[in-house]
Amino acid sequence: MNIEELVIKLRILRDKGFLPTKRTGVNGVSCTLKQELNNLGKFELELKTxxxxxxxxxxxxxxxxxxxxxxxxxxxxxxxxxxxSKKDNIERELYTTIGSTKFNSQGFKLVTKNEKIKLIHLEKEIEIFWDRKLLQQIFEAKIGQVVLILADFKGEGYDEEFHYNTAYLLKGFNYDGFVEAIRHEFIKVDLRMVMNKNFKVKNHGTSFRVIKSKLPLCFKEVIKII
Incomplete structure (x- = not known):
């Protein structure tokens, strides 16, 4: 399915109004969309709901x-x-979510300066950062183009309903918008690592997470398709 065919399906879906959820919980909005679109088959772009x-x-x-x-x-x-850590095989662990407006409970904060996103600490000086080139490379490699589909909702649990009535085609990395999203804490960073009893370190991956509805800030082109 290409983007033109998707737009036709989304317009039909929009005109149906509110639809009952196919699954409870946070995945309900995406699961319901997938089933309503008949699982789409192979699609050339990534969908976010x-x-x-x-x-x-x-x-x-x-x-x-x-x-x-x-x-x-x-x-x-x-x-x-x-x-x-209280776990038998783990000596120390570091799981923390970091924003930019204040130091978190473990003393970390994000700052944006000189085309870098820097991780700083309240008490100790550390030199840890992501520069613009690195962020652009990983963003374009992992994300590229995205279709973001937004839904009004009402009800809860098994009674929740969704109205899929807005969608955007998102293209190209917008570094300035990405920085703005960090400054407003629409984007946060998670550290996730442990050290075992033998002092060997395992890093579960440092992740950048974004509020779904703020995803368009990260893209140069934001094209409304419904």
Whole structure:
């Protein structure tokens, strides 16, 4: 199915009004859409679905930051900022969500400066960052073009209903919009790593997550298709 065929299906779906959910929980809006579109088959673009006016988040991509020195970043973070784990085989762990408006409970904060997204700490000086080139490379490799479909909703649980009435075709990485989303905490970063009893580190991936409805901020072209 191509974009033209998708637009036709979405317009038909829009005209149906509110539709009962096919599944309860946070995946209801995407599961219901998929079934209503008859599972689409192979589609050339990635689809993202969200309820309007909610703070539901999705993972944009997973990318480890650059650091100075280059080696030993994860072990340093765990040794200085990780907490002791109650798990038998884990010595320390660091699971934390980081925004830009204030330092979090573990002392981390994001700042945007000189075309870098920097991770800073309240008490210790650290040199950990993602620069513009790195972010553009990973964004274009992992995301590229996206169709974002938004739905009004009402009810809860098994009684929830969705009206799929807005959709955008999103193209091209917008670094300035990405930075603006970070400054407003529409995008946050998750650190997820552990150190075992032998002091070996396992990083589960540093992820950038965005409020679904704010995804268009990250793109140069935002084309309304319904």
């Amino acid at each position: 969200s309820k309007k006016n909610t703070n539901e988040m999705l993972t944009l991509f997973i990318k480890e930051p650059l650091s100075v020195p280059v080696r030993g970043k994860d072990k340093y973070l765990l040794q200085h900022f990780g907490t002791h």
